[in-house]
Amino acid sequence: MTTQAREPRMELEQHLHMYRQMAKIRAFEEQVNELYKSAKMPGLAHLYVGEEAVAVGVCEALHRDDFITSTHRGHGHCLAKGASVNRMFAELLGKEPGYCRGKGGSMHIADPETGNLGANAIVGGSAGIATGAALSAKMRGSGQVAVCFFGDGALGQGLLYEVMNMAALWTLPVIYVCENNLYGEYTPCGDTVAGEIPARARAFGIHAESVDGQDVQLVNATMRRLVERARRGEGPAFLECKTYRYYGHHVGDVNREYRTREEEREWMTGRDPLQTLASRLTGQGLADASVFERIQTDVKTEIDSGVQYALAAPYPDPSEVDEDVYA
Amino acid sequence: MPDAAVRELTYGEAVKEAIAEEMRRDPRVFLIGEDVAEAGHPFKTLVGLVQEFGTDRIIDTPISEPGYAGIGVGAAMTGMRPIVDVMFGDFITLTMDQMVNQAAKVHYMSGGKIKVPIVFRTTLGATRRSAAQHSQSLHAWVSHVPGLKVALPSGPYEAKGLMKTAIRDDSPVVIFEDKMMYRVKGPVPAEDYTIPFGVAKVTRAGRDITIVATSSMVPVALGAATLLEAIGISAEVIDPRTTWPLDKQALIDSAKKTSRAIVVDEGYERYGVTAEIASVIAEGAFYHLDAPVKRIGAMDVPVPFSPVLEDLTVPSSSVVFEAAKALCGKA
Numbered sequence: 001m002t003t004q005a006r007e008p009r010m011e012l013e014q015h016l017h018m019y020r021q022m023a024k025i026r027a028f029e030e031q032v033n034e035l036y037k038s039a040k041m042p043g044l045a046h047l048y049v050g051e052e053a054v055a056v057g058v059c060e061a062l063h064r065d066d067f068i069t070s071t072h073r074g075h076g077h078c079l080a081k082g083a084s085v086n087r088m089f090a091e092l093l094g095k096e097p098g099y100c101r102g103k104g105g106s107m108h109i110a111d112p113e114t115g116n117l118g119a120n121a122i123v124g125g126s127a128g129i130a131t132g133a134a135l136s137a138k139m140r141g142s143g144q145v146a147v148c149f150f151g152d153g154a155l156g157q158g159l160l161y162e163v164m165n166m167a168a169l170w171t172l173p174v175i176y177v178c179e180n181n182l183y184g185e186y187t188p189c190g191d192t193v194a195g196e197i198p199a200r201a202r203a204f205g206i207h208a209e210s211v212d213g214q215d216v217q218l219v220n221a222t223m224r225r226l227v228e229r230a231r232r233g234e235g236p237a238f239l240e241c242k243t244y245r246y247y248g249h250h251v252g253d254v255n256r257e258y259r260t261r262e263e264e265r266e267w268m269t270g271r272d273p274l275q276t277l278a279s280r281l282t283g284q285g286l287a288d289a290s291v292f293e294r295i296q297t298d299v300k301t302e303i304d305s306g307v308q309y310a311l312a313a314p315y316p317d318p319s320e321v322d323e324d325v326y327a
Numbered sequence: 328m329p330d331a332a333v334r335e336l337t338y339g340e341a342v343k344e345a346i347a348e349e350m351r352r353d354p355r356v357f358l359i360g361e362d363v364a365e366a367g368h369p370f371k372t373l374v375g376l377v378q379e380f381g382t383d384r385i386i387d388t389p390i391s392e393p394g395y396a397g398i399g400v401g402a403a404m405t406g407m408r409p410i411v412d413v414m415f416g417d418f419i420t421l422t423m424d425q426m427v428n429q430a431a432k433v434h435y436m437s438g439g440k441i442k443v444p445i446v447f448r449t450t451l452g453a454t455r456r457s458a459a460q461h462s463q464s465l466h467a468w469v470s471h472v473p474g475l476k477v478a479l480p481s482g483p484y485e486a487k488g489l490m491k492t493a494i495r496d497d498s499p500v501v502i503f504e505d506k507m508m509y510r511v512k513g514p515v516p517a518e519d520y521t522i523p524f525g526v527a528k529v530t531r532a533g534r535d536i537t538i539v540a541t542s543s544m545v546p547v548a549l550g551a552a553t554l555l556e557a558i559g560i561s562a563e564v565i566d567p568r569t570t571w572p573l574d575k576q577a578l579i580d581s582a583k584k585t586s587r588a589i590v591v592d593e594g595y596e597r598y599g600v601t602a603e604i605a606s607v608i609a610e611g612a613f614y615h616l617d618a619p620v621k622r623i624g625a626m627d628v629p630v631p632f633s634p635v636l637e638d639l640t641v642p643s644s645s646v647v648f649e650a651a652k653a654l655c656g657k658a
């Protein structure tokens with residue numbers, strides 16, 4: 001990628017596209033919650049509502065063949081990287097046309113066609129995979145970069161520090177994106193993280209920044225710089241995105257006793273990523289309310305038809321249970 | 328018998344009561360893990376403990392399993408008696424070095440000078456629709472390691488009694504709770520009791536076939552026994568309760584009596600607990616057996632998410648029933 005200034009028109013289109021992607025993720029997750037509440041989805045899911053600007057800002061700075069690794073809260077990452085709503089819903093319902101033929105479910109969606117090496121239910125479990133993908137890209141001279149998404153909770157995992165050290169030593173094209181949503185499960189991250197978060201990466205000589213993760217334009221612009229650095233061979237980077245999940249840790253966590261309703265309201269009203277972008281573009285006279293309404297309507301149609309598709313889809317054949325154990 | 332003796336608790340409440348009683352009687356006992364304090368554990372099994380014992384003894388950690396497991400080992404070596412909480416059994420892969428190379432070795436390597444009275448508390452069991460990284464039953468892994476004891480409570484009564492024994496043991500114990508059983512109720516004495524390790528329990532007496540079942544598979548075996556009774560086969564169900572120490576004699580004696588045996592366990596079938604127990608029975612009861620010992624474990628696949636697939640991977644009462652019928656020549 002080059003750094004030449006893009007046309008304002010293209011830029012607006014890009015921003016509206018980011019709005020659309022965020023709206024799609026939000027509508028998808030609201031629908032997942034409905035599926036849970038109506039007992040149509042097996043198991044649980046960790047919703048990404050509130051954090052959309054991180055996945056979208058980051059993934060819109062990537063090429064289709066760049067890699068990501070995702071987390072237990074991964075639906076947003078997968079969609080932002082280009083996954084189809086239909087096949088996502090199908091996977092969540094354990095259906096045959098799902099991304100993993102029903103074998104993975106909510107926490108394990110993988111889609112190599114869009115560079116998604118998989119969501120991961122082991123906290124921090126993908127740090128090695130992302131770093132290995134970056135090593136592979138470097139060895140193959142492919143010019144790809146790898147992004148490792150993880151939560152503040154994953155900062156507790158030693159693996160992260162082992163691989164950051166190697167990424168720095170070997171100048172690997174990997175960007176560690178820490179989604180700091182203030183909680184790991186039911187514990188505030190202030191109780192589990194000592195010191196400054198970006199300082200942990202800086203200790204390895206890794207370029208590290210912290211941004212407002214609710215501002216998709218800022219996340220995207222920052223990420224573009226970090227991706228360019230990595231592609232130029234200047235090595236890994238670390239990006240802390242300050243964000244917030246609107247729902248509980250998972251769909252069953254409805255009481256949220258570990259945080260206050262005021263705190264939730266502050267984030268939801270003052271700093272909502274969709275509202276922030278919409279009001280900024282409106283304020284700049286670049287778009288009006290009807291533009292965003294149209295996007296919302298389109299997205300709703302896509303989500304409605306996606307969920308219908310998945311509900312109607314067949315379950316895998318029982319004979320598939322022992323397929324795919326080995327390659 | 329006093330009324331208190333027939334009081335019912337859930338499996339989860341029984342675990343908590345055991346921990347609370349031991350923490351009251353021994354100030355050296357503490358519990359450390361993720362979301363164990365204010366949150367009372369993601370499975371809600373520890374609710375209320377932090378209110379009684381405070382955050383000095385019910386300690387929330389970062390998501391750092393190897394780190395706090397190691398801290399547990401060090402504390403155990405120096406006069407404390409920690410319970411290290413590993414939320415899902417799948418995560419023992421992260422704590423493995425601390426369990427296997429550290430905790431299990433210290434007493435032996437120090438020539439018996441240093442004790443490691445530590446309990447690793449974790450879970451097993453599938454069918455919660457949690458997919459391959461949250462559904463495994465990995466108790467065979469640690470049962471393999473000299474220096475570790477392994478307990479598998481199969482109901483509320485065992486959950487309390489085995490936990491108390493584990494906490495009082497001077498060696499490292501790994502205790503696997505069946506996460507699907509937390510809400511199951513059963514009689515649990517209110518008074519202090521322990522269940523000795525290495526003593527199997529005959530859960531149901533029978534004459535024609537022995538079904539050895541562990542943990543989550545005990546109810547499955549009892550279900551099969553009921554089906555068998557209807558066709559005139561009397562099944563004995565026996566629960567070893569600990570895979571190490573293993574009550575070999577009780578298993579052998581039961582197989583000698585019935586002359587047929589099936590072993591059922593929720594771990595992967597291959598190289599699993601069923602293999603060990605089947606070989607114990609085959610060696611010890613060989614001349615009394617009318618059929619080869621049959622093993623039934625979880626299917627040898629990563630646990631799939633889709634319910635239509637996941638349910639196929641775990642032994643069911645009907646699968647055990649069919650196998651028993653075949654073994655008794657009634658197929």
Ligand SMILES: Cc1ncc(C[n+]2csc(CCOP(=O)(O)OP(=O)(O)O)c2C)c(N)n1
Nearest residue numbers: 073121122123151152153154181183184185
């Ligand atoms: C190694 C490991 N330990 C514990 C868990 C249980 N667990 C699942 S999500 C979670 C909290 C993760 O917090 P964070 O990384 O901040 O992500 P968030 O849920 O906030 O997006 C925990 C402890 C796990 N899945 N993996």
Ligand SMILES: [Mg+2]
Nearest residue numbers: 151152183184
């Ligand atoms: Mg978090």
